[in-house]
Structures are given as C-alpha cells and as structure tokens.
Amino acid sequence: MSFSDKLKLYVITDSRFGSEVDQVKQALEGGATSIQLRLKNVSTRYFLDTAKSLRKLTTDYDALFFVNDRLDIAIASNADGVHVGMDDMPVEHVKEIAPNLIVGSSAYNIAEANYGINAGADYLGVGAVYSTNTKLDARYLGVDGLRNISKSVNLPIVAIGGISHQNCEDVLNCDIQGLAVISAILNSEDIVNSSKEMRNIIDKYI
Amino acid sequence: MSFSDKLKLYVITDSRFGSEVDQVKQALEGGATSIQLRLKNVSTRYFLDTAKSLRKLTTDYDALFFVNDRLDIAIASNADGVHVGMDDMPVEHVKEIAPNLIVGSSAYNIAEANYGINAGADYLGVGAVYSTNTKLDARYLGVDGLRNISKSVNLPIVAIGGISHQNCEDVLNCDIQGLAVISAILNSEDIVNSSKEMRNIIDKYI
Numbered sequence: 001m002s003f004s005d006k007l008k009l010y011v012i013t014d015s016r017f018g019s020e021v022d023q024v025k026q027a028l029e030g031g032a033t034s035i036q037l038r039l040k041n042v043s044t045r046y047f048l049d050t051a052k053s054l055r056k057l058t059t060d061y062d063a064l065f066f067v068n069d070r071l072d073i074a075i076a077s078n079a080d081g082v083h084v085g086m087d088d089m090p091v092e093h094v095k096e097i098a099p100n101l102i103v104g105s106s107a108y109n110i111a112e113a114n115y116g117i118n119a120g121a122d123y124l125g126v127g128a129v130y131s132t133n134t135k136l137d138a139r140y141l142g143v144d145g146l147r148n149i150s151k152s153v154n155l156p157i158v159a160i161g162g163i164s165h166q167n168c169e170d171v172l173n174c175d176i177q178g179l180a181v182i183s184a185i186l187n188s189e190d191i192v193n194s195s196k197e198m199r200n201i202i203d204k205y206i
Numbered sequence: 207m208s209f210s211d212k213l214k215l216y217v218i219t220d221s222r223f224g225s226e227v228d229q230v231k232q233a234l235e236g237g238a239t240s241i242q243l244r245l246k247n248v249s250t251r252y253f254l255d256t257a258k259s260l261r262k263l264t265t266d267y268d269a270l271f272f273v274n275d276r277l278d279i280a281i282a283s284n285a286d287g288v289h290v291g292m293d294d295m296p297v298e299h300v301k302e303i304a305p306n307l308i309v310g311s312s313a314y315n316i317a318e319a320n321y322g323i324n325a326g327a328d329y330l331g332v333g334a335v336y337s338t339n340t341k342l343d344a345r346y347l348g349v350d351g352l353r354n355i356s357k358s359v360n361l362p363i364v365a366i367g368g369i370s371h372q373n374c375e376d377v378l379n380c381d382i383q384g385l386a387v388i389s390a391i392l393n394s395e396d397i398v399n400s401s402k403e404m405r406n407i408i409d410k411y412i
C-alpha cells in the first residue's frame with residue numbers, strides 16, 4: 001500500500017468510548033489503515049505511554065500511526081506523523097523540527113488548504129463534511145464544499161466530520177483519499193465489524 | 207554568570223496572576239535569573255506564542271528560559287531548557303530527542319533525585335520545601351529534608367515550594383543553588399521590587 005492508500009480508513013480515538021488500546025485493536029482488526037491518537041487533559045506521561053502502546057499495535061497491523069497536536073509525543077513514541085490544526089503548532093515548525101514525520105494539516109476552506117500545502121503538509125484533513133456530535137460547534141462544508149476543495153488541491157485529502165456508513169459513499173465520490181471517522185466506528189456495539197463494513201465500502205471506491 | 211549562578215532566582219509563571227509577559231518582564235527587571243513558563247489547559251498555539259514572547263524577554267535580560275513539561279514548545283520556542291516532573295516525559299527521552307536542552311527534573315526524595323541524575327538531568331527541582339498554596343496537595347520536605355537531599359547529590363539544586371522573603375534564608379543555608387518562587391514574587395503589589403528584595407537576599411548567600 002502506498003502512503004495515500006494507507007489514509008483510506010483513518011480512525012481517530014475518543015476517550016468517551018473507553019480505552020484507546022481496546023478501540024484501536026478492534027479498529028485495526030476490522031481494517032483501519034491509519035490511527036490518530038487524540039487525547040486532551042491528560043498528563044504527558046499518560047499520553048506517551050498510550051502512544052507507545054498504539055505504536056506497537058499499528059506496527060503489527062502495518063497501519064500508520066499519527067498523534068494529534070503533540071509533536072513531542074509523536075517524536076518520543078516514534079509515530080509516523082502528527083496531525084495539527086490551526087490552534088496547534090504551525091506546520092512549518094513541525095517540518096523544521098521533525099522533517100521525517102508525516103504532517104497532516106486541518107483545513108475548512110481553500111485558504112486553509114493552501115496554508116497547509118505551502119507550509120509543507122503531507123496530507124490535509126478536510127472538514128467538517130457534515131455536522132457532527134463530536135465537536136458540537138464545528139462548521140460544516142457539505143459534500144459540495146468538500147468537492148470544491150478536492151478539485152483545487154493535489155495533496156491527499158482525508159475527509160472528516162460526521163461521516164457514517166450511511167453517507168460515506170457521497171463523500172467517496174468527492175475525489176478524496178481517505179475517510180476519518182470517530183463515532184461511526186468507535187461508538188458501535190461491534191467495532192471490528194463496523195470497521196470491516198466501512199472498509200468494504202471504501203475499497204469499492206479507492 | 208555560570209549556568210549554576212543563573213539558577214539563583216528562578217521564577218515560575220502562574221496564569222492566576224495575570225499576563226505571563228507582564229509577570230516575566232517585571233520579574234526580570236527585578237533580577238530574576240531564570241524563568242519557567244508553566245501553562246495548563248491552553249492550546250499549543252497559544253502556549254508557543256507565549257513561549258516565543260518570553261524567549262525574547264529572557265534573551266534581553268540574559269536570563270535562562272525553561273518550559274514546563276512540553277518538550278515540543280521548548281524546542282519550537284528555542285528555550286534553553288525544559289523542566290519535567292514524574293508525570294511528564296521521562297528525562298531519558300528528552301535527552302535523546304533534544305540533547306542540547308538543559309533538563310531539570312523534579313525530586314521529592316533521594317530516590318527521585320537519583321532517578322534524575324542517572325537519567326541525565328542537568329539540575330534538580332527539589333521540593334516542596336514548605337507547604338504551599340499553589341499546589342494544595344503537595345507533600346513537603348522541610349529544610350531538613352532539603353538538606354538531606356542536597357548533601358547526597360552533586361547536581362545543582364533549585365529549591366521549590368512555599369519559599370518567601372521571610373523563610374528563604376533558612377533555605378539558602380541548605381547548600382542549594384537556587385530558589386524557585388511563584389507567589390512570593392508574582393502575587394505581590396510590586397513584582398519588580400519583590401524580585402529585587404529576594405535577589406538581594408540570595409546574593410548574600412550564593
């Protein structure tokens with residue numbers, strides 16, 4: 001699988017849904033190709049220990065491992081990359097400090113996408129595509145907004161925000177390289193199976 | 207001033223006492239020789255922007271600049287060092303990732319001091335010396351506990367925890383290299399003057 005192929009099913013952890021290790025083990029078993037560890041309000045030591053566990057799991061499954069926001073944790077856990085948003089460390093700094101890390105940059109519009117591209121990002125996290133319960137205040141683009149961005153940029157795009165088994169084919173029709181999901185997979189009775197089902201849909205398109 | 211001399215008046219920021227930049231400008235004007243930026247529950251972008259401002263100020267005053275906990279912020283702001291506790295990144299990781307940074311390690315007892323020393327720390331933050339209002343749950347050593355540790359280690363020691371103008375001479379008699387203060391300086395009507403007064407006391411001993 002190429003780098004871009006490994007973005008196809010990108011699962012972001014959420015501590016509301018229990019242990020990160022359990023979440024990730026099941027998501028990988030079901031076919032997740034990338035994992036992003038997102039943790040807030042925990043100690044650096046706990047964050048790092050969790051990251052090291054997920055690094056091991058993702059290596060076993062040949063998946064990519066990203067850390068949200070925290071470059072220090074990404075470096076110390078030997079992650080493949082770090083994902084940063086507009087409130088996080090600027091992409092330029094990340095690239096300067098850790099040139100070998102894959103850097104993902106969040107974008108809501110073409111201006112933010114271009115910022116990421118010019119700063120050296122390796123992929124864009126574009127969204128929210130749909131209104132989402134995960135971040136209640138998130139602005140959303142709709143599939144037309146997503147398609148406008150994917151038309152104008154060449155960098156791999158991972159679509160994010162409110163993506164479910166029901167709506168993901170509309171998203172996959174937007175010429176994007178991956179789907180980032182939280183609730184659709186982690187907030188399900190059977191994480192392995194919900195990952196498998198989404199992966200099967202994705203494999204028809206990407 | 208040698209490295210160890212620059213630890214003599216070590217001021218740690220506290221957002222309860224207003225803008226970090228204002229706090230630090232006045233503390234430096236009064237004679238602080240080291241500044242540690244400590245921030246919790248803020249975005250990485252805000253943390254980094256604040257760190258860059260303090261880096262400029264500390265350079266102007268020829269003081270050392272440390273970041274609490276966050277190695278990513280320390281590297282990106284070009285800080286002199288990072289200070290880590292037992293809940294933060296292990297000293298070994300910090301030294302491996304950023305061998306040029308000064309690393310301070312917190313120690314409450316001789317076992318923790320030896321951990322820091324063996325892991326490659328450059329100085330120890332030892333305390334709490336006194337019971338403190340800053341961390342209500344902090345254990346405290348007393349001056350006898352502090353003296354026991356300072357006798358048994360050769361690394362520079364910055365004493366921390368409840369140190370005030372009233373009690374600091376007792377601490378300075380413990381064969382330590384610096385005093386770390388928060389409230390005694392930052393929670394005063396005139397930060398410049400309270401720094402000056404403490405610096406004058408310290409200069410009689412160190």
Ligand code: NI
Binds near residue numbers: 152153154155175
């Ligand atoms: Ni495209």
